[in-house]
Amino acid sequence: MAPARLGQAPPETGRAPARSRRRASLLADYGPLGALVLLCLTFSVLSPQFATWGNLRNVLDSAAVLAVITVGLTFVLMLGAIDLSIEGVMATAALSVALLIANTRNDIDLGFLAIVAAVALGACFGLATGLLSTGLKIPSFMTTLGMSAIGIGIATVLFAGVQPSVTSPAMGEWASGQWFGLTRLTFVAIGVVIVGLLVQHYTRLGRYARAIGGAEDLALLSGIRVRRYKTIAFTFAGAVYGLAGVMVTIQLGSGIVQAGVGQNFAAITAAVVGGTLLSGGRGGVLHSIVGVLIVTVLVNGLVLIGVSPYVQGAVQGVIVVAAVAITAWPLRQRLRVVK
Amino acid sequence: MSVVDKVETTTEQREKLRMPRMSRRQLLLTIMPVAVLVCLVGAISIANPNFLRPASIWTVLDSSVPLLILALGAMLVILCGGIDLSVAALASMASVLVALWVPALEGWAVVLVVLVCALAGLIQGVVHVVAQIPSFLVTLGGLAVWSGIALVVSGAATIGVSGDTLAWTFTRLTGWNIPSAVLIGAAVVAVLGLVMLLTPVRRWLIAIGSNEPAALLAGVPVARTKIGAFIVSGACAGFAGVMLVGRTYSGAPTLADSLLLPVVAAIVVGGTAITGGFGGVGRTVIGVLIITVLRVGLSVAGVDPSYVQIFYGALVIAAVALTIDRSKLLFVK
Numbered sequence: 319m320a321p322a323r324l325g326q327a328p329p330e331t332g333r334a335p336a337r338s339r340r341r342a343s344l345l346a347d348y349g350p351l352g353a354l355v356l357l358c359l360t361f362s363v364l365s366p367q368f369a370t371w372g373n374l375r376n377v378l379d380s381a382a383v384l385a386v387i388t389v390g391l392t393f394v395l396m397l398g399a400i401d402l403s404i405e406g407v408m409a410t411a412a413l414s415v416a417l418l419i420a421n422t423r424n425d426i427d428l429g430f431l432a433i434v435a436a437v438a439l440g441a442c443f444g445l446a447t448g449l450l451s452t453g454l455k456i457p458s459f460m461t462t463l464g465m466s467a468i469g470i471g472i473a474t475v476l477f478a479g480v481q482p483s484v485t486s487p488a489m490g491e492w493a494s495g496q497w498f499g500l501t502r503l504t505f506v507a508i509g510v511v512i513v514g515l516l517v518q519h520y521t522r523l524g525r526y527a528r529a530i531g532g533a534e535d536l537a538l539l540s541g542i543r544v545r546r547y548k549t550i551a552f553t554f555a556g557a558v559y560g561l562a563g564v565m566v567t568i569q570l571g572s573g574i575v576q577a578g579v580g581q582n583f584a585a586i587t588a589a590v591v592g593g594t595l596l597s598g599g600r601g602g603v604l605h606s607i608v609g610v611l612i613v614t615v616l617v618n619g620l621v622l623i624g625v626s627p628y629v630q631g632a633v634q635g636v637i638v639v640a641a642v643a644i645t646a647w648p649l650r651q652r653l654r655v656v657k
Numbered sequence: 658m659s660v661v662d663k664v665e666t667t668t669e670q671r672e673k674l675r676m677p678r679m680s681r682r683q684l685l686l687t688i689m690p691v692a693v694l695v696c697l698v699g700a701i702s703i704a705n706p707n708f709l710r711p712a713s714i715w716t717v718l719d720s721s722v723p724l725l726i727l728a729l730g731a732m733l734v735i736l737c738g739g740i741d742l743s744v745a746a747l748a749s750m751a752s753v754l755v756a757l758w759v760p761a762l763e764g765w766a767v768v769l770v771v772l773v774c775a776l777a778g779l780i781q782g783v784v785h786v787v788a789q790i791p792s793f794l795v796t797l798g799g800l801a802v803w804s805g806i807a808l809v810v811s812g813a814a815t816i817g818v819s820g821d822t823l824a825w826t827f828t829r830l831t832g833w834n835i836p837s838a839v840l841i842g843a844a845v846v847a848v849l850g851l852v853m854l855l856t857p858v859r860r861w862l863i864a865i866g867s868n869e870p871a872a873l874l875a876g877v878p879v880a881r882t883k884i885g886a887f888i889v890s891g892a893c894a895g896f897a898g899v900m901l902v903g904r905t906y907s908g909a910p911t912l913a914d915s916l917l918l919p920v921v922a923a924i925v926v927g928g929t930a931i932t933g934g935f936g937g938v939g940r941t942v943i944g945v946l947i948i949t950v951l952r953v954g955l956s957v958a959g960v961d962p963s964y965v966q967i968f969y970g971a972l973v974i975a976a977v978a979l980t981i982d983r984s985k986l987l988f989v990k
Contacts, residue, residue, distance in 0.1 A: 471963065478963075642794060
């Protein structure tokens with residue numbers, strides 16, 4: 319499955335004049351933003367409840383967890399890899415934080431350290447994925463599929479049939495407390511987005527991730543330690559998924575195995591719709607956040623106009639395939655190998 | 658001229674160097690699964706001698722049939738280098754549709770459901786080939802769409818099936834008490850095996866999986882073969898869904914979802930390379946038997962069922978690491 323990439327960016331020379339190329343890149347950068355605005359306008363017309371201050375807060379609050387996940391996923395996607403392990407990592411993180419903080423199942427109370435432990439556990443998952451993918455040369459979609467099952471399995475073992483409810487009062491405060499009208503978790507998400515942006519722009523990880531995704535052979539030839547930075551990207555992503563698992567546990571007040579159900583696909587949809595190419599080398603945290611808002615607004619708007627919530631997964635499925643088809647359509651070639 | 662000669666000599670030398678390594682790898686992939694299966698059966702029969710009695714063997718084979726049918730279809734897609742992640746969701750959708758349609762259409766519901774699932778496979782194949790989107794993404798999107806359809810038409814509820822329209826999928830035939838499901842599974846294996854043996858399809862699939870541009874230039878109908886593989890995969894998923902309904906007397910939108918990982922595990926454990934171009938029907942049968950016997954073995958050994966997921970995950974990663982053809986992967990994404 320090595321060629322599980324959408325092909326490289328089209329050759330720069332002689333193909334398109336500079337102006338049309340610039341126009342294409344403008345479309346890639348601002349197209350999703352335009353789609354978001356259009357989506358908001360459509361729903362405002364269709365539903366009077368959509369364009370209200372309260373609903374805006376709803377949208378932002380419900381985007382928090384997905385935004386955190388997508389920041390992590392973006393770095394993996396920029397490499398040209400994929401991550402299907404989000405549900406497993408989140409499940410393990412959710413169960414472990416619920417069991418390590420003051421809870422109804424045992425007497426352990428590590429307080430804030432429990433959150434650190436869950437995030438570290440997520441990072442361990444990411445590290446394992448990265449080492450397996452780069453060391454044993456297994457395509458990432460296969461490694462992460464296996465990792466997801468392992469994570470869900472560990473979470474099921476930890477769950478052991480009795481749901482651990484968090485009794486720590488501090489956590490309850492975080493779940494219900496608000497700052498400036500938004501839940502505290504929304505500000506955590508904004509913090510993670512800022513950290514993601516800083517990592518993307520000011521660290522080697524961010525720059526090399528894009529370089530590796532754009533042209534891995536060139537990155538290798540120019541002396542970048544490709545394997546190391548791939549592993550670091552997976553580890554960073556794993557830590558972020560761990561934090562997302564913690565956030566879900568805080569929201570629910572208890573640790574469940576299903577903490578991350580549906581989030582994996584929503585995150586891939588968000589990143590792709592936002593303009594992060596699955597082939598790697600393009601996109602970034604800001605692109606993905608626009609994608610997260612598109613997905614959240616879509617879910618919110620569809621509920622408001624009375625569409626069955628069961629349809630939402632199917633809508634995401636269609637959108638992600640359509641978005642990839644649209645962005646990759648110009649790259650089609652008769653002899654291109656796509657597996 | 659001399660330059661050309663040099664090139665030819667080096668390629669020849671490389672070929673010579675490579676041949677024994679490649680064939681050793683293929684030999685390993687052929688012997689290993691059989692050896693693993695024999696060892697597993699041996700270990701379990703030592704732990705519990707009752708395992709080798711006809712009754713329990715028939716039960717084990719009987720329980721493996723839905724997995725077998727799913728894996729046979731998905732194997733075709735993997736053989737040409739892609740992957741079909743939607744098979745389990747498609748089987749769930751099929752189970753819901755069968756449960757809904759059996760009261761009105763009786764036996765014709767089965768035919769209709771298999772056709773609908775083949776159509777779903779056709780859509781995925783066409784999107785994959787025409788829009789040139791990686792198969793794992795198309796089928797991941799498909800997975801979401803088929804689950805969504807199953808949820809909507811069933812109202813997220815389990816739908817019971819009464820009557821004996823589907824009794825043929827799950828009875829014991831007189832004489833040696835042979836489960837009908839085993840005969841059906843054997844028939845599917847025989848049909849696919851004969852098609853692979855008597856038509857050029859097998860060579861086309863392997864050519865595409867080994868080197869797609871070369872296959873295209875050699876005149877292999879690449880697009881049609883790939884789409885065909887997706888259609889058969891979809892139809893097999895639909896039929897597996899029918900078999901599951903016959904077993905549980907109900908259809909549910911998540912009935913078969915947990916089968917995705919066992920399917921992939923069975924295919925790769927049987928020795929089919931996830932990189933494509935190497936594999937077959939026989940290997941997949943062996944792989945399915947290994948997974949089924951393992952499941953029985955784990956419960957004989959008293960392993961908590963919660964650990965089974967962890968086990969499948971580790972098994973998939975290990976089997977892919979062993980069977981993957983790294984000479985084909987310049988860059989692992």
